[in-house]
Amino acid sequence: MRFILLGPPGAGKGTQAAVIKDKYSIAHVSTGDILRENVKKGTSLGQEAKSFMDSGKLVPDQLIIAMVRDRLKDMDCAKGFLLDGFPRTVSQAEALDHLISNLGVNLDAVILLDVPDDVVIERLSGRRICRRCGTIFHVNFNPSADGSLCDRCGGEIYQRDDDREEVIRNRLKVYYEQTSPLIEYYEKKSLLKKVDASESSDTVLTMIESLVSR
Ligand code: ADP
Ligand code: ZN
Numbered sequence: 001m002r003f004i005l006l007g008p009p010g011a012g013k014g015t016q017a018a019v020i021k022d023k024y025s026i027a028h029v030s031t032g033d034i035l036r037e038n039v040k041k042g043t044s045l046g047q048e049a050k051s052f053m054d055s056g057k058l059v060p061d062q063l064i065i066a067m068v069r070d071r072l073k074d075m076d077c078a079k080g081f082l083l084d085g086f087p088r089t090v091s092q093a094e095a096l097d098h099l100i101s102n103l104g105v106n107l108d109a110v111i112l113l114d115v116p117d118d119v120v121i122e123r124l125s126g127r128r129i130c131r132r133c134g135t136i137f138h139v140n141f142n143p144s145a146d147g148s149l150c151d152r153c154g155g156e157i158y159q160r161d162d163d164r165e166e167v168i169r170n171r172l173k174v175y176y177e178q179t180s181p182l183i184e185y186y187e188k189k190s191l192l193k194k195v196d197a198s199e200s201s202d203t204v205l206t207m208i209e210s211l212v213s214r
Contacts, residue, residue: 007113026080113197
């Protein structure tokens with residue numbers, strides 16, 4: 001199984017991917033997670049990417065494409081993969097076409113998680129994440145019992161720098177300008193399938209599963 005989760009920030013791509021990768025034993029390839037890991041470790045990629053990320057801008061295509069090329073070669077991707085946050089531009093999508101054909105495999109589907117802007121802003125501005133295990137909380141919809149520590153592992157809970165409201169608005173603008181053209185790109189390849197992502201995450205999961213396991 002090889003597919004892409006497409007959609008605006010806050011559509012729930014990361015939340016769904018975390019469940020799906022375990023259930024189907026496929027690799028979860030999140031360019032955002034790989035970048036944040038590099039920032040945390042202070043690698044040269046991380047240093048280059050940080051200012052783009054903090055302002056909600058896209059990291060340059062060449063950096064991202066090289067990163068994904070390496071990641072798809074990893075052993076765990078052989079059984080299948082779920083791309084989350086990539087591709088985000090038409091050039092990235094074209095590069096992905098090449099990477100995939102070089103690997104001798106095919107994409108099964110591109111799932112568009114469709115959600116209105118006001119829902120995105122509400123979800124992201126309240127989002128909090130455990131620094132240690134990555135569990136995602138929400139200050140209103142899914143708070144941790146303690147508020148500042150993770151229910152699962154006791155780690156510290158934090159807010160991503162780019163989850164502040166002014167940055168969220170910029171990320172949305174970037175999505176509409178640079179990423180939404182991919183909807184048409186994949187429609188033309190007859191790969192696009194749309195899901196209403198303003199539903200509960202359980203409902204969204206069921207809809208995704210019915211689309212990919214057909
Ligand atoms: P979101 O919650 O906005 O989907 P991600 O965790 O996927 O966020 O990405 C966070 C930031 O990392 C983006 O705002 C962008 O700066 C950078 N980034 C992640 N993936 C890509 C990509 N495919 N192309 C360019 N920049 C990316
Ligand atoms: Zn935790």
